[in-house]
Amino acid sequence: MTTENKKVRLDKWLWAARFFKTRSIAKQAIDGGKVHFDGARCKVSKEVVIGAKLTIRQGSEEKTVLIKQLSDQRRGYEVAKELYEELPESIAKREQTAAQRRAEFAGQLHSERRPSKRDRRRITTFKDAMNQEVE
Incomplete structure (x- = not known):
């Protein structure tokens, strides 16, 4: 599951962490400025790193999470919630x-x-x- 040595794109990590149902929806959210990486807008191809802080706006909710693990595979909710920690x-x-x-x-x-x-x-x-x- 974890890919410590591999590089993982932001859209793929958001999809794997189950914040968005598809990668294309994750891409639209990133392009629309709904996702900030360490306090700044970013591109879809941004490589995520452990310890980075993401701010994700979904509808009227805004979540700030800390990346704990990397993954490029979508798994069940129980496994996916180990990828991050909400502040x-x-x-x-x-x-x-x-x-x-x-x-x-x-x-x-x-x-x-x-x-x-x-x-x-x-x-x-x-x-x-x-x-x-x-x-």
Whole structure:
């Protein structure tokens, strides 16, 4: 699994560490500036080294990981998570942002039940009336 002597490209390592489903998606993320190698943008062909720090943005989450091992083969999750270690600050920051998102979502209005057939008719009538006013 580990390739201590071999050189491993960044896109291949991200794929092997199961951050991205395919190498092409990893390439798009790197080219799009979603992956930083030791604090700087990098190219897809960047050779990873043990001890390097990667910052990876996926959706609204941002992970900062330390490379522990090199691999160019994709394995199961249990094996792949041995390739890196997520920094404690990164874990705390992700948990804090997740809590904020949950709090924002909880503040939104939610009905206790689904709309009935009568409610759906009223909604449709209201939307139709609004569309006619706009035209």
